[in-house]
Amino acid sequence: MLRYSLLTTLTLLAATSTTAVAASDTPLTQQLNDLKNFQVIAHRGASGHAPESTLAAYELAHEWGVDYLELDAQLSADGEVVIFHDGTLERTSDGEGHIHDYTLAELKALDTGSWFHEANPEYADTDFSGTQILTLNELFDHFGQTTRYYIETKSPDLNPGLEEALVERLEAYDMINEGRVLVQSFDQQSLLKLQALNPNLPLIQLLWYSPSEQNSEQLVEWQNTTPGPSEINDADFQAIAEYAAGIGTNAIYQGNEVIDAAFIRQAQANGLSVHVYTINEPDEMQRLMALGANGLFTDYPDRLLELVE
Template sequence: MNLAPRLPLAASLALGLAAPIVAQADALEQQLTELQDFQVIAHRGASGHAPEHTWPAYEQARAMGADYLELDLHMSADGELVVIHDDTLERTTDGKGKVQDFALAELKALDAGSWFNAAHPERADDAYADAELLTLDEVIDRYGDDVRYYIETKSPDRHPELQRALVETLEEQGLVDAGAVIIQSFSQDSLRQIHELNADIPLVQLVWYSPAEDGDGLVEWTGVTPAPAEIDDADFQAIADYAVGIGPNVTYEGEDVIDAGFVEQAHANDLLVHPYTINNQDEMRRLIGWGVDGMFTNFPDRLNEVL
């Protein structure tokens, strides 16, 4: 974070510095300070209780005391930032095809809620039917800086303009200055682009560890780091050059891919650790014991019960 050292308020005023600049620095520093405490990150909203990335999921996440709402972003054919996880429509809407092939008006006409009722009849609600896909602008218009956003850039290679559009939106809405946003991605290039556009935005590098194709140990999906057993301080420092944290998966098909030592080493290199996606309370307790700094969950209520 390229925040300049702050002068005391009285000294700032004596030097003729505007009060909003002090307030901006305070907000950004406050966010970084609070990130040292444990963060409950609502994965796609309270997506265990309601259709992901819909108003019911976000409203329930807020009611359950989540610290951050997680949003995944793709771009529509007409350049709008749409909140949806998959790059295709089939899983969470009644549409078919790629998100990027449809204009926003076409995406808005889709039913993004009924699938949840069919998939989770024990948590079904008639009010979820016909829920709309949302845009980033709509979410910000509704919540402003009353909430904090944990935004993931999806498929940035397909949308090279996504990074600039996202940063410009956050700046125009004052969310960076308000200390109300974190951006995450599996794409190191995406995060580096964002860092160049605005170095004040806290960034988190996502990683995914799974077995190598030849069965010889683990590999990281995009090659950002070596296998956990081979990571050294230099690997973590390379991430710390642009990010404040790392977001790993913890297991792959039931087997651990990281351990408490991974968390300790990340901390030693000034990186927060926010693992995903943790829905079992025993697993939550185990990771809290490892010293993680927060976690993504579909069930913010379960995590707050543990905390």
């Protein structure tokens, strides 16, 4: 009888343990675990091959099997979340002025594809002409949960209310609990606002290191989010890790290296994945992979995928 009771107890404990493991193995925890592995991040889609931030660029990257589709979120004048990098329209459309001064209908009337022909003649395609600006809803409707999304809150000071609108859409499409989204920003306050809106949303703190105006030999971070790479310490990384799952950083400034393997290892030791932007040449991709980066942003995901596979 005692042996039977002991076996029953062990069986119940094993079942409870299995249930606990299964409960912790959610899509969101799986996504966070995956960040420890190498991630191929399609910068504004396959933007070296098709107009950036358009469905054509995202479809190509998705077809190739990237880990994340990267995009910039802004607000139209009537509060729609649109996918567009620049604060002004001139570079990648036939419009002019600030994007947030136009309604979605007005933005939809613009051609965001034709500019690509002159800039990238080797990839020119008449089908790109007349391409409309994308909304976040349209991107989610098109790809659903067949991929992951890496979204930047672009120029939050020019897009008041962006964080609330973004979280509302992420929740409506169940992108957070299903482990389908990272949100990045250079603006620490924007990230903290996002954390307050939904503490489960995984965040990435973007960093940009360049020489100080006062001392060209000293590197500084342009938003003063951290000290320069040579002065950064565990406490600095831990402060970011309190709200973020990783950092996105440049590796080079005007041909000079700004981070090294020790920087990457230190960030990782303090719980942060390290993603480097924007890397387009295979030699540099290989160098950063050898340094231990957890992922690279690239306009040419096909080149990076060849090295990863």
